[in-house]
Each structure stands twice: as C-alpha cells, then as structure tokens.
Amino acid sequence: NAGVTQTPKFRVLKTGQSMTLLCAQDMNHEYMYWYRQDPGMGLRLIHYSVGEGTTAKGEVPDGYNVSRLKKQNFLLGLESAAPSQTSVYFCASLADRSYEQYFGPGTRLTVT
C-alpha cells in the first residue's frame, strides 16, 4: 500500500514550456486535490475532483488544468509555465466522509 505518490519529485522548466504532474493513490479514494505551497502562504487549493470523470476549480486555478480519467489518478497540467508557478505542488486524496486528507510527498517545480 503506497498511499499517495507523485511523479516527478523535481522539475525545472523554462518559461512557456508545458508539463504534467501525476498523482496516484491506491486507497480507492473518491476525492483528490492539487495544492501549491509557497513560503508564508500555506497551502492553496488549485483544483479538486469528487470522483472519476469530475473536476472543479479551487482557490487558484488560473494557468492549470486537470483531468481524472481514472479513479486512482489525478493529473495536473501546466500548458505554458510562468515563473509565478514556481512552487511545491502537493496532491492529496480523501476517503468519503472520513474527512482526513492523505498527502503525497510533493513535487518541487522551478520555472526559469
């Protein structure tokens, strides 16, 4: 039981490049979330999903897209990376009605 895993762990992009971050969970959780963590700002919700095939915007969705084609995977895409997207990205999953989110180890992204 690996819990929540994130791929890759580190990435450096040039401005304008695109990439996809993969989050996978093996706990059969319905809900999945993408956050970004910036110094002094805590974690802010980018997008989330309440089940396979669904997505919804969070607090800071601009510049990001997501897809949940399979229940166990939640992908976060950056179509045209900007330096303001330099951050640590965390994925989390939640079992229905347990109210506890399980977090992945994070992806550190630098955009130059």
Added chain:
Amino acid sequence: AQSVTQLGSHVSVSEGALVLLRCNYSSSVPPYLFWYVQYPNQGLQLLLKYTTGATLVKGINGFEAEFKKSETSFHLTKPSAHMSDAAEYFCAVSGGFGNEKLTFGTGTRLTIIP
C-alpha cells in the same frame, strides 16, 4: 466562506517546555478542524482532527487541541516539547460533509531549543 488565522509564523520553545500553537477560524457552517504537521522536505501528516463530539481531541505524538466555539479557536498544545517536534504546523478548516475542501492557515514553524 472559511478562513484560518495562525498567530505567529515562528515559535521557539525550550526542550521540555509547553508547546502552544494558536489557530483561530472563521466559518459560516459548523467547522471541521484539523492540525497537520510537515517535516522538512516531506508531505503533510494529520496530527488530529475535530469533527463532532468531544471538544478536546488527542492526536499523535502527545499533541492535543481544544475546540472552543465561543472563541472560534482550535489551539494546539503539547505539555513537554521534544527535539523531534521541530517542524511546520498547519491549522485547517473544512465545512464537513458536502464541503470537503480544506482551507489552510499560513503555518507556524516550531523550533525547539536544546
């Protein structure tokens, strides 16, 4: 709408001393409250949570927190600090069933002085 305020971005305590990390929340519905801990270069781990019932909740590693509705607070305490408690701590609030999105505070970095 929900929000969380954590007072003090940095807190230092001596080993063996009381740890008190402050959290105040705002919520338009009965809140569900959480404390998470983040060790360097790691993800977040749940310390404890309040959903309903007993207002004093105990968590892992000897931490506990008390939900005080009248004060809109959910402060985190530990009677005796240990070196291994050094980490960043986040308070979070959600609206419970049907609103399972977490809103986080900005975090408090706890330093333990030997």
